[in-house]
Amino acid sequence: MRIPFRKLRNLAKTTEALVVSAWLTRQGHPPSRRLVLPEQLTASLALPEPAAAIDEGAWRAAETIEALEGLTFGEAAIAPPASIECFDISHFCGLQTVGASSAFDRGVLAPDRYGWYSLSDGPPDDPAAIARSVTQRLEETDPPDLFVLDGGIAQLNAATRAVAAAGASTRCISLAKREELIYGAGPTPLALPRHSPTLTLLRRLRDEAHAAALLAHRRARGRAGETTFASVLDEAPLDPDAKQSLRAAFTSAADLRTASEDDLRDIIGDDAAAVQSWLAAPAATQQAENFDDLAALVVGKGGAVDAVAADGRRRASSAVVDAAAEAQARRWWQPRRALRLETADPTHLARLLEAASEGTGLEDALLPWMRPSHAEERPVVAASTSLPANQMMKRAGPAFEPTPGTFQMRSPYEPRGDQPTAISHLVKGLGRGTPRIALAGATGTGKTFVLAHAIEALSKPTLVLAPNKVLAAQLWSELHSLFPDNCVKFFCSHFDFYRPESYSRATDNYVEKRSATNSRIDALRHDATRSLLERRDTIVVATVSCIYGLGMPAEYVESAVPLQEGQPWASPAALADTIASLRYAPGSSDRGSYSLAENDGAVTLSVGLVVDDLRLDVRLVRDDAWTIESLALVGEDAASTVDAYVLYPASHHAATPEEIERACDDIEIELVQELERHLAAGRWREAERLRRRVADDVAMLRAEGWCAGAENYARHLSGRAEHEAPATLIDYFPDDDWLLVVDEAHVAVPQLRGMHAGDRARKTSLVENGFRLKSALDNRPLTASEFWARVPQAVLATATPSEDVLDMCDRSPENVASLVVRPTGVVDPSVTVVNASKAGGLEDHLLAAVSNAEGRALVTCLTKRSAEALADFLTSHGIPAAWLHADLDSQKRLKVLDALRRGDLKAVVGCNLLREGLDLPQVSLVAIVGAEKRGYLRSATSLIQTIGRAARHVNGEVLLYTDDGFVSDSMREAIDETNRRRSIQLRYNEDNGVTPRGAAAAGGDANDALAELLGPSRGGPGGGGAMRELPVFEDPTDEALHVALRDWRKATAAANRKRPFRVFPERTLQDLVAKKPTTTSELKEVWGLGPARLARHGDEVLAVVREYVVSR
16 A cells, blocks of 8 residues: 655644554555654654755655656556646537646646637537547647546547547546546546545646636637627717617618618718718628637736636626635635644654554543643633522513414405406315415416415415515515505515535635624514414515524523513513523613613613514612513604513524533534544544534633524534424424415425535535534525425415426316416517527617617526626617626615616616516516527526516517527427417407506505615625616716717727726716816826826826817
């Protein structure tokens, strides 16, 4: 057995190597190389002298050869290669396919030898693309000793055939993701240890190749118009008004090119001949891909990974913010990754090594090592004593039984069309105990109205589940208006931004949890649970966060304190201690806090409630004993007295000091078990990492009753058994007498199923690598089976029932209620397939369509970058537009949609958020870019949902843009389904004499209510402004200067391959227009112009402004 060791340059890794070396010696396989040890360790343990220092390049070369010597398996062996190249492929649905290769030369990264290969478009076929890249590489000189391929056996076979066809002798191996298996090093795949130097080298090669391919693919997509858009008239010799007139008159660039001179003269006058000649000139042909600038960028940055980071930083995308935070986390954990014995006593270290080599006394040797590492820095404070039983003399107040109540719906409308039949179907089916019923309701048919009638008839507490916050807020608004006399509450994740804790073993990268909490939404969560406990006529509108842990309902109720007039207390301090035990903080009357004030012999205790923006004032007076004289709810503008009030804990996760102490004991017991498991497997550094973290957390729990990441100890704090499901919002509902309504079930049902799998995969990595105890796996969402086992009855509402939904309803027609006819008579939109090639390009056709649309427009793209670029393109051509995708938080999404409703925006461009559930009656046009592409965004279900966004307008229209007129199977299915619904609606209108009329639009008050519901946004990575509105100038000449500056900025950005706002932000352009600088000193006074921008662009800007000033 031969295991090569790397040259170890820090004490921590040396210690780990020594332990492993002792173990190997005990097994009869001593290491084949003498370890080169740091001077600190050799001095303390009298070990051999350290080797002489060697230069960095030689060290890397030795390390690389040593690493590749580990690539042995069976009889096969790869001699240490002097040069290695790794290949990767990047494409988008088979389009803009490029290959790239990274290079190592004698252990050192060689960016000057990277290669890029432009490959033809076609169906996605990575093995064939790898083969073409290898073939192109072998046509060049000096092939390397070894090819490494990103992929599995298919990529390896394709590359091997390409090498053989070229008559070359280069050896090939491949590295498969996820399992990190190496193919080609033997008869079966080779699985190296995760921290093997060989695997580390191959990962580095693969990362570089992947980054190089990504750079080239971004370049190819930009040149293909994926993220750069331009109109055929942009460079025409015309003023902006004339261009706009031509776009309004001609629907596409193809129509414009075929127009006669007389037709053009009728629109733009004497410029017709010049424009026709300009349009008749041959279009510039696409140049062959040239990656020389990429090569210079990679060489300049020292590698493709760094070049990608620089490229992303220049774009200022939200991913860069995450990357920066991850880099910070890496810097934090880098010195903590190995076994941490830097401060250990040399005697103890020697004892530890001796015990490891002899295999005896290991437990005794480990005892000092298992002590808390920071005990001397943060002494453990004794937990506060429990309250005496007689401190609170009496707990009087209302019982915790929900008050009876019935739902009463208020609406000026009566059910019409398919609605009466659907309501009857739901009520009868649920009334006879059917567990699952589907409501197949098309967009605009009144699904919420039908569901509200069913809720009223059944009169059960109801949970309404929506796929995301915005749709949940919209449903809450609708149900709140339909049930004004009942409790309609909102429950969703109280995080505005949440990045979970994670660890990637492949890159050895740890990311700390990061979040921003929305206090308003947290208050709504408390309000929802309080209503479920106190009233039966409650509807809770929730997102998928309802399946995550929410404390124990029984403990939450038992901890609550009923207060009422005349209630006796031992003292005001006793009441204050009771409030403090509910996790309210002393010192103020803000939300979640309390304070005491004495006045005229009476004491007033003010508590900032967590469920409302109110303060509860409890006034105590003393006669023979302290009693509550009055209770008052105080707001900003008014106050009201109440006879009684139930004060619930400030947190759903309530735990007594005794429970915390018990949990800490259980945590320490599990820690010992986990340490034994890690040590038995030889995972020394994982054990040390886990010991330090858990010891610190336990000390904090005992001292403060809380610690960072306390949710990972939820199983111990709640007293649950291993693998037992956590308590969630569902546990606050009656056991078997409530109703679940799932909106957009085709999305929500798979979402419910996938939450647990994703959460477990992430936490398993944390557990196995020593970041968390195994009990952290029980801090989880419910599994799909656990969730549905708790749901007595459910209605699954969707316009496109999926296979999952139909299976849950037993595929029985009796369990599916259909809702196709709209009472308003509005017909499904007409669908037109647009061949972008025949139309002369997407841009001009889209500009004309959006400009001529009767209402607003929604445009859907496939990527975030293309959505942003297309929104900028529309805005720059006089169409107010904004982008909308996942980088915007909920508040900003509502603002964009509200601006579209009001007419401040003509169009919104998005990716995935413009599909389900958006209630936008003003939208008359939906344009789907790349409709023929593959993937879930262009599946039949997604297309039907997106088409439905125009189904609330009387003259709705949908444009399906394709590159070459090809109609995919998904497109055909979506078109057929839309036409089927059109025919049903038209027949109903004709039979009943219905004239289509548009649906009522939600007013500004409703939108303000949604914004208020979600509360002020705390932001987080992403969430930059999406609104791209042009400023309005009173002076037309100022507007001309602004247009000139924008044109200059656009050209400069294109020349430097930057986004325009990276050249100058809009505020800088407006300040230039206001100040009109003509000298360098005046230019320095403009906002946003620092030394770097002045040096780079100062002369050009002054030239533009001076030309404007002189002409004026």
